[in-house]
Amino acid sequence: MTSALHPLRVACAQIETVPGDRDANVARHLAVIDEARGRGVDLLLFPELSLVGYAIGERTLALALHRRDPIIGRLAEAAGPMTVVFGLIEEGPAAQFYNCAIAVRDGDIVFLHRKINLPSYGALEEGKHFADGRYVETFAVADPWIASVQICADMWNPALVHLAALHGATLLLGPISSAVEAVGAEFDNPAGWSLNARFYAMTYGMPVAICNRIGVESGLHFYGQSRILDPFGAVLAEAGSEETLLVADLDYADLRRARYLLPTVRDSDLELVAREIDRLIGILGVPDVVRRG
DSSP, X not given: OOOTTSOEEEEEEXXXXXXXXXXXXXXXXXXXXXXXXXXXXXXXXXXXXTTTOSOOGGGHHHHOBOTTOHHHHHHXXXXXXXXXXXXXXEEEGGGEXXXXXXXXXXXEEEEEEEOSOOOOSTTOOGGGTOOOOOOOOOEEEETTEEEEEOOGGGGGOHHHHHHHXXXXXXXXXXXXXXXXXXXXXXXXXXXXXXXHXXXXXXXXXXXXXXXXXXXXXXXXXXXXXXXXXXXXXXXXXXXXXXXXXXXXXXXXXXXXXXXXXXXXXXXXXXXXXXXXXXXXXXXXXXXXXXXXX
């Protein structure tokens, strides 16, 4: 793990996933892991569902993996001391299937996030195939860096990022599968993600890494434009629409200064927020979607 005295070198693996071809995608992951190691990367982030493809639908059953599957073990061994975050369909307890991101290091799983917001609008149908995650958690990358993973639409629920920051996150990782006009022609996905990432970085004094894929799958055009931002919202590195390994160094001193100047996390007033949520539930009742959770 990286010393706090040195910058944290973060990389986004903007790749083209082969839909449904897990073997080909594993091979691509291993090649990128090797390249990242050669470039001194400490944390490598792949896109959402990077092992299988996005619009998988009924192939979910054939492509899902248990967390102790040898494929995951192989990637964990290849990672060595580097933290590697990749996407897959996880088969959890009781035959529940999740859009999942797993972080591995030193031959083992160090973290797992199940996507909470499952979009079923526009050209997106995740709610038909996946169970929703229920927790916002963080994990240690390298002291004092603590990461939160929010998968794609999770980052369009500001409450989830707010919770991550209050849980102590100092780095926000966003594996996404963003396609042009996936929500609708009126919604500019590339511009939206640029605004989204900058808002969170500036508001919480927290570096943000957004890793998108490229290519065409089931009529969806994935455009790339992965990016890494510093805690002031400045873009440190940004990709175009080609396969690339995007690399940037993060300095914890920048985060300390950003949070001192704009103390959003310090001034969050969790007690007030919890009180108002309880009051709102008392007024409006508990929506069906909350009961299901």
